[in-house]
Amino acid sequence: MSLDHRLPDELEELRRTVEAFAHDVVAPQIGDYYEQHTFPYDIVRQMGQMGLFGLPFPEEYGGMGGDYLALGVALEELARVDSSVAITLEAGVSLGAMPLYRFGTEEQKREWLPKLCSGEMLGAFGLTEPDGGSDAGATRTTAVRECGGSWVINGTKCFITNSGTDLTGLVTVTAVTGHKPDGSPLISTIMVPSGTPGFTVAAPYSKVGWNASDTRELSFSDVRVPAANLLGEEGRGYAQFLRVLDEGRIAIAAVATGLAQGCVDESVKYAKERHAFGRPIGANQAIQFKLADMEMRAHTARLAWRDAASRLVHGEPFKKEAALAKLYSSEIAVDNAREGTQIHGGYGFMNEYPIARMWRDAKILEIGEGTSEVQRMLIARELGF
Numbered sequence: 001m002s003l004d005h006r007l008p009d010e011l012e013e014l015r016r017t018v019e020a021f022a023h024d025v026v027a028p029q030i031g032d033y034y035e036q037h038t039f040p041y042d043i044v045r046q047m048g049q050m051g052l053f054g055l056p057f058p059e060e061y062g063g064m065g066g067d068y069l070a071l072g073v074a075l076e077e078l079a080r081v082d083s084s085v086a087i088t089l090e091a092g093v094s095l096g097a098m099p100l101y102r103f104g105t106e107e108q109k110r111e112w113l114p115k116l117c118s119g120e121m122l123g124a125f126g127l128t129e130p131d132g133g134s135d136a137g138a139t140r141t142t143a144v145r146e147c148g149g150s151w152v153i154n155g156t157k158c159f160i161t162n163s164g165t166d167l168t169g170l171v172t173v174t175a176v177t178g179h180k181p182d183g184s185p186l187i188s189t190i191m192v193p194s195g196t197p198g199f200t201v202a203a204p205y206s207k208v209g210w211n212a213s214d215t216r217e218l219s220f221s222d223v224r225v226p227a228a229n230l231l232g233e234e235g236r237g238y239a240q241f242l243r244v245l246d247e248g249r250i251a252i253a254a255v256a257t258g259l260a261q262g263c264v265d266e267s268v269k270y271a272k273e274r275h276a277f278g279r280p281i282g283a284n285q286a287i288q289f290k291l292a293d294m295e296m297r298a299h300t301a302r303l304a305w306r307d308a309a310s311r312l313v314h315g316e317p318f319k320k321e322a323a324l325a326k327l328y329s330s331e332i333a334v335d336n337a338r339e340g341t342q343i344h345g346g347y348g349f350m351n352e353y354p355i356a357r358m359w360r361d362a363k364i365l366e367i368g369e370g371t372s373e374v375q376r377m378l379i380a381r382e383l384g385f
């Protein structure tokens with residue numbers, strides 16, 4: 001019996017393919033998209049053609065027949081170069097398509113998954129609201145069943161990734177569809193196709209980072225969708241999104257690991273090139289030690305997300321490990337971005353350097369798909385508190 005540190009051959013091949021794509025296709029152009037705050041359609045289309053949006057889904061639905069390990073490997077390599085592109089894939093798969101795959105009927109899967117897997121369509125997941133992010137029990141959006149059978153949705157969602165691109169075809173939203181005897185809300189998940197009358201998508205937010213990804217506020221005013229757009233059982237929405245977020249945390253941890261590793265890549269290169277006091281700055285032990293610590297953190301984060309993904313793939317409990325991986329990797333991504341920027345000196349503050357983009361992109365990792373505080377709450381709960 002041995003614990004194998006190597007990726008299986010097919011995953012290593014995928015890693016190399018995505019690494020080459022990130023360097024040859026993403027790296028040369030993403031800086032312009034980022035500075036202009038525009039969505040990189042051309043890059044996303046190529047990712048679709050490569051099958052990246054279908055990585056963890058079965059071939060019968062147009063997927064690649066892989067799993068969360070494959071998704072994580074691809075996300076890490078993309079985020080090593082750019083996080084906007086990585087988060088577009090992460091949200092498209094983990095939040096857009098995965099709820100359908102996990103909880104949809106056969107008919108719903110056959111209708112939507114092939115388009116989502118090919119990347120010709122992007123899906124989004126709308127949980128967060130202006131008055132409720134960490135506390136999803138505070139959901140105010142409502143969906144009422146009409147006599148004719150349609151759901152009538154009213155409410156507002158905020159900060160929703162991939163929700164307003166030209167490729168967006170579907171947003172799955174959580175909504176209160178009733179109340180339990182104790183008065184607590186019954187939350188359900190309902191699919192709303194883009195373009196449904198009454199469904200309005202606001203202009204993209206002006207963000208600190210992830211500037212080439214799409215994030216919007218969504219409004220629902222008497223939006224009518226067929227009863228068949230309910231995802232899974234009525235009232236199971238809370239349990240569904242907990243599962244979706246548990247899995248999504250592994251994907252976010254892979255993104256954070258990629259960013260942390262990207263900071264090492266950029267900083268090692270820079271420390272060898274930049275001279276001060278007549279020698280490369282990397283000749284100073286103080287800089288070498290920073291780099292050694294950064295490498296240690298990225299390496300450990302990789303072990304953490306791969307461990308959580310492996311448990312998920314093997315059908316074992318993974319909630320605590322996913323929270324550990326998300327918490328650790330996002331915090332060390334911020335550390336690595338800060339130290340990497342420091343190594344770059346004034347140039348690290350200039351947007352033309354990838355490290356500046358990484359610094360801007362790191363912070364959201366401690367917030368999205370469950371803040372660091374929420375991860376600590378989950379881990380403490382698993383410890384019996």
Ligand SMILES: Cc1cc2nc3c(=O)[nH]c(=O)nc-3n(C[C@H](O)[C@H](O)[C@H](O)COP(=O)(O)OP(=O)(O)OC[C@H]3O[C@@H](n4cnc5c(N)ncnc54)[C@H](O)[C@@H]3O)c2cc1C
Nearest residue numbers: 125126127128132133134159160161367368369370371373
């Ligand atoms: C760029 C971006 C993309 C996003 N994409 C999506 C998306 O696609 N879909 C989606 O649904 N959401 C999305 N989100 C929303 C994101 O998941 C939320 O912002 C996040 O979960 C935090 O919720 P909040 O912003 O309401 O913060 P709040 O819940 O208001 O929290 C504010 C602060 O209070 C802390 N806090 C809250 N409760 C406690 C407690 N009990 N103990 C200790 N501390 C506590 C939090 O940790 C945080 O530090 C996105 C956000 C951003 C910025």
